[in-house]
Amino acid sequence: MDKTIPCPPKLNVPIVDFTPEPKVKRIRRPVHLLDREYQEKYKEAVAKMKALPASNQLSFVRQAAIHEAYCDKRYHYDPDHRKDVVKFDVHSSWLFAPWHRMYIYFYEKALGQLIGDDTFALPFWNWDAPEGMVVPALFKDSFANSLYDSNRNPDNLDNMVDLNYLSNLRNGKYTPVSFNGPHGDKAYQDAINNNLCTVHQQQMRGAGCARSFLAEKLCADNISPKGQGSLEAMAHTAMHVWVGRPHTKTCTGGVVNYKGETNCANDMGFLGSAGRDPLFYSHHANVDRMWHLWSTKLGGEGFKDPEWLDASFVFYDDVDNPHPVRIKFRDVVDTTNLGYTYDAESEKNLPWKERQLTPLVPHAKGDGALRSWSALPKTAGAAVFPVTLRMNQVVEVPAVAVPAKKEGQPRVLVIHDIEYDPGVANKFDVVLNVPKGSALEVGPQNCEFAGSFAVVPASSEAGEKVNGGVTFSIEECLKDIKAADDGTVDVIIVPRTEGEIKINSAPTIQI
Ligand SMILES: [Cu+2]
CATH class of the missing domain: 2.60.120 (Jelly Rolls)
Structure with a gap:
């Protein structure tokens, strides 16, 4: 793994508590519907973040390192100093959704600050709508584009995304479907339907309670992950692996696995490097929107446990004067508290809400x-x-x-x-x-x-x-x-x- 990523410095400034934003001023919109002006703003903001010195906590390199630290087990947890060290990870538990919401919230705020626009909202990759089911063009142009990343899978970039990717990869015999159609093709229609059914399963059918949607409880007395929820396991994981640079027999670099083999899957396809691809943040904005939709429009009920509501993390805020802010899960349950919401137009007709599923085999009532x-x-x-x-x-x-x-x-x-x-x-x-x-x-x-x-x-x-x-x-x-x-x-x-x-x-x- 790349060892050039800096470690967080020792805290020499006091931590302040988060204060809710007084009003909603940022509306997150789908990437594929941004006008030219907004596209340029997004590129400019990320370019400026990339230009900050690595000593600045809000620089792109440090933002990416946050994901590596919390998501690739760089933090080791040993509260009682018993040397009974557990590698800490915010995935596979009820930490997943709120931690990522906090993380991209501070990222979004920093981008707005860098371009002097506090209404700038992080655009989301709308992979749950047919028009958004491809890696957005805005991220693909390699010429002077701060949103471009070379560590992606070139074979997937122009194809219709597969939100059930790993299941369809059977034996490497995957048949891609071009995003450009022809739209009347059965394969094209099936691909859209399967994607919409995947989101339907994730958001509705398999999301009947907080445990199955947001994942299982994890507390300090036993911090081995207990169980993923559908928000993490389904479209989220599929899109990470879909976008990321795949492992091939001849690739170089990357990580060495336990068999001593090099595994060069990276950027979005690898948790330690995912934050280095600017697309990661727009992907996670849509994962965040999925939580938002579940807890608003779909009536999902989050956890009421005080251990969850009072759990907190510390993130750096303010590009000009970086200082640590402690923020609790109860602060982020409602996005309006964070001064942002999602474009109402994109919530009007959720194409995955009503889906007709088909039985593979006949079923009879009875035992x-x-x-x-x-x-x-x-x-x-x-x-x-x-x-x-x-x-x-x-x-x-x-x-x-x-x-x-x-x-x-x-x-x-x-x-x-x-x-x-x-x-x-x-x-x-x-x-x-x-x-x-x-x-x-x-x-x-x-x-x-x-x-x-x-x-x-x-x-x-x-x-x-x-x-x-x-x-x-x-x-x-x-x-x-x-x-x-x-x-x-x-x-x-x-x-x-x-x-x-x-x-x-x-x-x-x-x-
Ligand atoms: Cu992720």
Whole structure:
């Protein structure tokens, strides 16, 4: 990894508490709809940030280093000085959404300050609308463009994004779809539909509660990540890996993984370098907008735990006089407190809100005994945990107990104790009540889809494994497959990537 990134200096100025902004003056708009003047403003602001000396905390190089520090385990946590050091990471837990909101808020403010315009709002990459489903042209021109980054995947830049990318990469046989069409093509229409279904799953169907959308709790007494939510695992991870420079046999540079091999995936495709691509911030502005939409228009309820609301981080503010500001999660739950909101026009017709999902196989109402493939003994192919996943070899976990439904308490499927090599992209999907032989075909466009576990590659040391988890809201899925009143359901795990993933404990369904 590049060692030129500076470490944060020792604090020699006092930390001040964040004060809410008195009014909303920044409206974040989609990148693809910016007029020429706004495009130039954005380029100028980032160019000025890149021109600041690295000694300035608000310089681009230091902003990128913040992501590396908090997201690639540069901070080690040892509150009791027991040398029981845990590598700290803001991913895979309930820290993910608020931490990233804070991070890009201070980035946005600094950009506005650099061009003397406090109404400047960070444009978002609108990958959830068909017109925004390509890397925005503004970031691609390599000539004198502060928004350009050479560490991207040239094969993907002009194609329709795939918000379910890693699942479709099966065996490297990925068929790209040109963003320019022809628009009447079935492949083009399917690609748009699959993307919209992915966002529908992420935002609506799989987002029935804060645990499954914003991720699981993480507190100081046990800071191993407990579980991702759909906000992180789905479109967010897919777009990181989609944009980033991929690993190839002949590439040079990058990180050395535990097998001693060089892995040169970088910039957006690698957590340690993601912040070096200016597109990262517009990507995360849309991830942030997804949280905003969930908690406003879609009526999602965030955490009420004081441990979450009172959690705080310190960021530098003010380009001219950089000083540290302590900001709490409760300060950022509502974006208006931060003086910004999202363009109302882009919220009017959310194209992914209403989606007709299709069943891959027929489903009958009743208990598991009625399922058409259940002629097989229930123990056939039963996974014995721990189980090590192999790409494309599905793991069937038959007859997982489903607790009876309780009003207002959505049922969740929880898989924890997932060990994986953090140095590579890892993904598996989870589907319900599908015969083993058909499970590979299930995608977000199907009723049987319950959710995905997917992580962006990060640094790894020799033999290092990271422990994670994932939580899915399955109430809607159970209803769609006519299993809402069943006592059991078959859970099928569909490994999508090559890296070794070991699941130590069986999935459970909880209320
Ligand atoms: Cu990210």
